[in-house]
Amino acid sequence: xxxxxxxxxxxxAASGKGTVATGLGKAYGLPVLDTGLLYRAVGVLTQRAxxxxxxxxxxxxxxxxxxxxxxxxxxxxxxxxGEAASRVAVHPQVRQALLAFQRDFAGQPGGAVLDGRDIxxxxxxxxxxxxxxxxxxxxxxxxxxxxxxxQGEPVAFEDVLADIRIRDARDSGRDSAPLARAPxxxxxxxxxxxxxxxxxxxxxxxxxxxxxxxxx
Ligand code: C5P
Numbered sequence: 001x002x003x004x005x006x007x008x009x010x011x012x013a014a015s016g017k018g019t020v021a022t023g024l025g026k027a028y029g030l031p032v033l034d035t036g037l038l039y040r041a042v043g044v045l046t047q048r049a050x051x052x053x054x055x056x057x058x059x060x061x062x063x064x065x066x067x068x069x070x071x072x073x074x075x076x077x078x079x080x081x082g083e084a085a086s087r088v089a090v091h092p093q094v095r096q097a098l099l100a101f102q103r104d105f106a107g108q109p110g111g112a113v114l115d116g117r118d119i120x121x122x123x124x125x126x127x128x129x130x131x132x133x134x135x136x137x138x139x140x141x142x143x144x145x146x147x148x149x150x151q152g153e154p155v156a157f158e159d160v161l162a163d164i165r166i167r168d169a170r171d172s173g174r175d176s177a178p179l180a181r182a183p184x185x186x187x188x189x190x191x192x193x194x195x196x197x198x199x200x201x202x203x204x205x206x207x208x209x210x211x212x213x214x215x216x
Contacts, residue, residue: 004111005030005213006126007206008119011133012179013082013167014140014147016190016198020133021115023199024206028113033105035116035123036085038098040076041066043084053084056091063088063097079148079155079163086167089117092176099123117171120182128216129209130185131202137164139191 007024011017018034025032042063043053051058075081088094095118106112106124114123120130135143141161148155171179181187186205190198 004107004109005128005210006106006111006124007113007129007131007209008124008127008182008185009113009115009131009133009202010117010119010121010179010181010185011115011131012117012140012171013164014144015133015135016143016193016195017115017131017133019195020131020188020190020198020202021113024202025113027203028111028206028210030111030113031105031108032113032115033102035098035102035114035119036082037071037076038063038066038101039085039089039094040081041071041073042094042098043086043088044073044075044081045070046088047084053087056093059088059091060093060097063094066098066101074151077151078153079144079160082167083163086170090170090174090176095122095176117179118177120185121180122177125182128213129206130182131188131205132181132185133188133190133198133202135189135191137161137168140164 009017009021021032042059046053046059046062049062102114102123106114120127138161141157141164145157145160188201
């Protein structure tokens with residue numbers, strides 16, 4: 001891996017990690033990869049190919065054929081895509097097929113920001129800046145509920161909360177690269193924070209990490 005400044009942002013669904021990652025990318029002039037989008041694409045494209053999400057080999061074949069140019073589809077941002085992503089993400093073969101793409105992105109000479117579930121633990125364990133962004137399940141469900149309504153996909157709040165709980169349990173409980181805070185990741189609980197407050201808090205954490213990294 002290169003010696004670029006890598007910022008790893010992990011956390012559960014709708015914790016604010018995507019917003020935090022985008023803000024950090026702008027602040028430091030670094031490219032940002034939303035790794036959840038890779039799993040969402042694999043889920044949706046596997047279904048479109050008429051294959052079962054539990055079919056690890058079929059999902060891994062989809063993952064191997066993925067390229068950056070395929071990631072723009074708005075269908076990957078839907079509620080169903082999040083659920084499909086979490087189901088294909090349990091397969092070690094799928095994770096393995098997406099590893100090189102993510103490590104290459106992280107290894108860009110100037111550095112990069114990646115957000116996901118296993119960036120600080122598996123993809124870039126040596127990243128000099130690691131955040132674990134979280135929030136109470138009810139708060140995350142409310143954010144996701146508003147986001148889905150804004151996308152023209154109105155859903156009952158209780159259903160979104162149930163989705164979040166199922167996804168948390170599946171992502172944290174799987175054997176392969178489960179959602180977990182790296183021991184050296186700084187915890188950022190955004191439950192009581194506005195978007196701007198979360199972005200500022202993340203910036204302070206990364207500033208401190210950058211100072212240590214520059215001094216090392
Ligand atoms: O972050 P997002 O909600 O888009 O992620 C969708 C799903 O993709 C997650 O619930 C998780 O199962 C999976 N994922 C993962 N590892 C990552 C990013 C996402 O397993 N690095």
